[in-house]
Amino acid sequence: MSKLDNIPVRHQPTEAAGRKRTNPLAHVFDELVKFCQSRSMFMLHYCTGCGAIELPPAMTSRFDMERLGIQPMVTPRQADILLITGYVSIKTLKRIILTYEQMQSPKYVIGICSCTVNGGMYWQSYATAKVLKDYLPVDVYIAGCMPRPEAVISGMRELMSDIKSGRAQNWKRYYENYDHYLGNQQKLFGEDWQTPTDIIAEARHYGLMTDRTLGEHTALLEKHQRPLEALEMRLSAREKQKT
Amino acid sequence: MRPENYQARSQPPSNEFELNFGPNHPGIEGNYAFRVKLNGDQVLEARADAGYLHRGFEKLMEGRLWIQNIALVPRICVPDPVPMEVCYSLAIEEIGGLEVPERAKWIRVMQLEMSRLAAHLFAFGGHAATTGMYTTMFWGVADRDLILDRFEELTGGRVYSIYNIPGGVRRDVPEGFLDRLSSLLDYLESRLPDYDNLFFTNQVFVKRARGVGAMTQEQALKWGVTGPNLRATGLEFDVRRDDPYLVYDQLDFEIPTESGGDALARNLVRRAELKQSIRILRQVIERLPSIEGPIRCPIPNPLAWNVPAGEAYTRVESSKGELAYYVVSTGGDKPYRVHVRGPSSMHAVQVLEKLALGARLEDIAQIMFSLDACPPEVDR
Amino acid sequence: MSKDLNIWLDDLLGDIENIQFKRKSSRRVRVDVGSEALPALLELLQGRASYVHLSAISCVDWIEDEEFELVYHVWSYETRSLVSAHTRIPREPGVYLSIYDLYQPAAFFERDIHEMFGVFFEGSPDMEKFILTEWDGPPPMRKEFDSEAFVNQHFEWEQYHPQWLKDLEEEGGGVTTRPEDIRL
Numbered sequence: 001m002s003k004l005d006n007i008p009v010r011h012q013p014t015e016a017a018g019r020k021r022t023n024p025l026a027h028v029f030d031e032l033v034k035f036c037q038s039r040s041m042f043m044l045h046y047c048t049g050c051g052a053i054e055l056p057p058a059m060t061s062r063f064d065m066e067r068l069g070i071q072p073m074v075t076p077r078q079a080d081i082l083l084i085t086g087y088v089s090i091k092t093l094k095r096i097i098l099t100y101e102q103m104q105s106p107k108y109v110i111g112i113c114s115c116t117v118n119g120g121m122y123w124q125s126y127a128t129a130k131v132l133k134d135y136l137p138v139d140v141y142i143a144g145c146m147p148r149p150e151a152v153i154s155g156m157r158e159l160m161s162d163i164k165s166g167r168a169q170n171w172k173r174y175y176e177n178y179d180h181y182l183g184n185q186q187k188l189f190g191e192d193w194q195t196p197t198d199i200i201a202e203a204r205h206y207g208l209m210t211d212r213t214l215g216e217h218t219a220l221l222e223k224h225q226r227p228l229e230a231l232e233m234r235l236s237a238r239e240k241q242k243t
Numbered sequence: 244m245r246p247e248n249y250q251a252r253s254q255p256p257s258n259e260f261e262l263n264f265g266p267n268h269p270g271i272e273g274n275y276a277f278r279v280k281l282n283g284d285q286v287l288e289a290r291a292d293a294g295y296l297h298r299g300f301e302k303l304m305e306g307r308l309w310i311q312n313i314a315l316v317p318r319i320c321v322p323d324p325v326p327m328e329v330c331y332s333l334a335i336e337e338i339g340g341l342e343v344p345e346r347a348k349w350i351r352v353m354q355l356e357m358s359r360l361a362a363h364l365f366a367f368g369g370h371a372a373t374t375g376m377y378t379t380m381f382w383g384v385a386d387r388d389l390i391l392d393r394f395e396e397l398t399g400g401r402v403y404s405i406y407n408i409p410g411g412v413r414r415d416v417p418e419g420f421l422d423r424l425s426s427l428l429d430y431l432e433s434r435l436p437d438y439d440n441l442f443f444t445n446q447v448f449v450k451r452a453r454g455v456g457a458m459t460q461e462q463a464l465k466w467g468v469t470g471p472n473l474r475a476t477g478l479e480f481d482v483r484r485d486d487p488y489l490v491y492d493q494l495d496f497e498i499p500t501e502s503g504g505d506a507l508a509r510n511l512v513r514r515a516e517l518k519q520s521i522r523i524l525r526q527v528i529e530r531l532p533s534i535e536g537p538i539r540c541p542i543p544n545p546l547a548w549n550v551p552a553g554e555a556y557t558r559v560e561s562s563k564g565e566l567a568y569y570v571v572s573t574g575g576d577k578p579y580r581v582h583v584r585g586p587s588s589m590h591a592v593q594v595l596e597k598l599a600l601g602a603r604l605e606d607i608a609q610i611m612f613s614l615d616a617c618p619p620e621v622d623r
Numbered sequence: 624m625s626k627d628l629n630i631w632l633d634d635l636l637g638d639i640e641n642i643q644f645k646r647k648s649s650r651r652v653r654v655d656v657g658s659e660a661l662p663a664l665l666e667l668l669q670g671r672a673s674y675v676h677l678s679a680i681s682c683v684d685w686i687e688d689e690e691f692e693l694v695y696h697v698w699s700y701e702t703r704s705l706v707s708a709h710t711r712i713p714r715e716p717g718v719y720l721s722i723y724d725l726y727q728p729a730a731f732f733e734r735d736i737h738e739m740f741g742v743f744f745e746g747s748p749d750m751e752k753f754i755l756t757e758w759d760g761p762p763p764m765r766k767e768f769d770s771e772a773f774v775n776q777h778f779e780w781e782q783y784h785p786q787w788l789k790d791l792e793e794e795g796g797g798v799t800t801r802p803e804d805i806r807l
Contacts, residue, residue: 044267045267045269046266046267046274047273047274048274048295049274049296050318050321050619052273052321053321053322053402054401054402056365056368056380056384057384057385057387057388057391060380060381060384060385061381061382061384061385062384062385062388072269074268074269076267087298089294089295089296089297089298089622090757090758091294091295091297091756091757092266092274092295092296094757095266095267095295099267117781118780118781118783119778119780121314121315121318122298122303123774124303124306124770124771124774125298125299125302125303125770125774126299126302126760126763126768126770126773126774127297127298127299127755127758127763128298129778130774130778130779130780130781131778131779131780131781134779145403146402146403148401187777188777189757291753292753292756293753293754294753294754294755294756294757297754297755299763299770301739301764302763302764302768302770303770306770306771464675464676464700465727466727466728467676467677467726467727467728469676478700480700485700485703486650486698486703486705556651556678556679556694556696556705556707558678558705565678567678567679567696569679569681569694569696571683579683580681580683580684582679582681582682584678584679584681584696588731588732588735589728589731592731593727593728593730593731621754622754
């Protein structure tokens with residue numbers, strides 16, 4: 001039988017992440033940027049599930065996440081971290097993807113609670129998505145139902161050290177493998193699923209186009225793409241009834 | 244990046260506009276949304292949009308054993324999970340004709356009141372944060388954490404305890420627990436004047452919350468409001484006293500009421516209930532050591548337990564209002580149907596839609612937090 | 624208190640035919656009533672016996688009887704008792720009358736039942752989708768809808784079965800259930 005020590009608790013990426021620039025000044029500058037990024041993380045204030053109940057204790061007086069430089073932020077465009085706190089129902093998953101695509105790079109996703117790994121205790125449920133990393137690249141999982149604030153903070157520190165060492169590059173995979181992620185999303189939301197953000201153009205802009213960015217699913221996206229217009233908001237069914 | 248084919252839609256000039264409020268919004272409790280129609284910043288119409296937390300509990304419970312569902316039910320309301328377990332257990336005990344030992348009843352009451360304390364501290368902490376008073380939130384959440392420590396000692400779980408099972412509770416009170424609980428209560432009681440100074444009598448809060456989301460007693464009864472929100476309109480009603488379960492009829496406590504019916508009154512009721520919960524807990528601490536006996540009645544092998552056919556409707560008073568379970572058994576090892584009536588299914592949907600009319604946009608968050616609406620109870 | 628209640632209820636229920644009355648405990652009363660008489664019963668309970676609080680409407684799908692059972696739980700703040708009025712409607716077409724004009728909270732429960740069971744309530748103010756706005760399958764709470772089969776058809780599982788877990792399973796641990804442990 002394997003020793004407990006042999007059980008890998010964390011997947012170590014094999015290839016050396018990030019390329020080092022040869023110019024020593026540029027290298028120092030890169031290191032400085034990474035350090036600053038890892039020390040000022042703004043996490044999006046979006047409670048997607050029940051794990052969010054352990055975030056207030058982690059953020060407030062007792063465990064005080066702010067001493068590590070982690071603060072809640074209300075708008076996705078200024079946030080660095082997207083916390084998925086618990087199970088994601090399909091309705092929420094759509095909003096999560098919209099939110100994730102609006103966030104500025106570099107951006108990181110943390111999956112909290114067992115439900116984000118494999119459906120957790122709602123594995124039978126028709127309404128929740130099961131494996132979160134099929135739809136978004138996830139940087140760190142924090143298992144537990146629900147993880148204690150200490151576990152949340154330790155997961156955050158894990159992410160911080162990843163950012164500092166340049167290993168946390170998962171956001172690039174969304175652009176590089178957009179076809180794969182879009183395919184999973186289409187499978188769940190229907191073929192005509194589209195988001196207001198133009199990921200392909202962004203991938204081109206960042207220079208992250210690979211042969212896996214485009215594929216059959218993005219072709220489907222172009223086929224079904226409607227011109228985007230301001231969302232039509234129907235307030236009430238009552239108006240319908242009046243007529 | 245805006246796509247090339249984006250076309251702005253021209254709108255007729257108007258003061259009215261519509262806004263998606265939530266689900267990703269700090270003024271919303273949990274994952275919930277509103278669509279509001281505004282004139283300036285005045286709300287003309289609001290529509291709740293739920294379902295972001297839908298997991299299909301009622302369906303899941305039909306597919307699992309009676310005892311497995313104990314692990315599911317507390318997830319229906321995250322800030323106040325204990326009443327869920329107790330209410331579900333009460334329903335099974337009523338169907339199965341189980342006699343719960345006296346000691347288990349007292350332990351359950353103790354947990355329920357601890358959970359109520361924790362939920363109230365969380366609730367007004369949240370309300371304070373929406374009015375910009377973050378200190379109260381920090382204090383409230385930190386004090387709630389001390390209660391969670393006692394939960395952890397008693398049950399092994401911080402938030403979800405999964406400690407009440409049909410027939411009683413899982414294990415007995417640890418040695419010295421009651422002393423530690425007692426000193427925690429002393430501490431909490433000494434904090435109450437601080438909270439008064441900081442929040443409940445603070446003019447910043449009082450002026451902001453007075454008159455916001457006000458309803459009369461008639462309206463409250465018509466809309467199905469329950470719990471602290473109903474008591475804030477002046478009706479002295481509490482399921483614990485008027486439809487007693489467990490040992491609440493042997494306990495001595497008052498039912499605080501207020502007459503305003505607005506956000507301020509609802510918070511003052513919660514403030515007064517903190518005191519009553521501490522009072523109940525002190526009585527439990529006094530009585531519990533003298534009650535000897537088992538902590539659960541014998542139940543059949545829970546993995547092959549066929550609860551006899553029947554149905555039961557049980558109600559408990561959770562920190563948010565009247566919580567009820569309707570459980571139907573056909574004599575199988577799984578429930579045939581479980582219906583959960585969460586108090587917030589009224590508060591967060593119809594009541595909020597009505598109270599929001601004419602309010603200002605920034606007050607929607609206040610109304611929602613003062614009603615202590617809990618979206619997972621709506622979605623289930 | 625309970626004596627008064629008995630007199631009141633006997634008085635009331637004498638007016639309605641096709642009714643069965645059962646006292647379960649001092650505060651719980653079960654009434655079985657035909658679907659045509661239920662609105663009248665609720666009107667009487669509310670108007671003459673102060674049952675002003677609609678606690679819940681529960682729906683039970685009795686698929687073998689081809690019927691839906693609707694249970695209206697009403698509570699009186701004065702007599703402090705709860706009446707559960709049970710009625711049955713045929714599963715097809717699954718249409719019933721709304722009691723919104725008697726009890727406003729009914730709007731939520733009726734909308735919920737419409738969504739989860741597909742029972743339509745005539746006269747209810749709003750039968751739009753609420754929770755399952757992004758769901759286009761059958762009403763999920765109906766007994767014929769199999770959630771587990773749906774999940775296996777639509778979702779994929781995380782494939783994670785490393786060597787150390789296999790080792791554990793050979794020793795009799797791990798997560799795989801051995802055939803002799805399966806309980807039927």
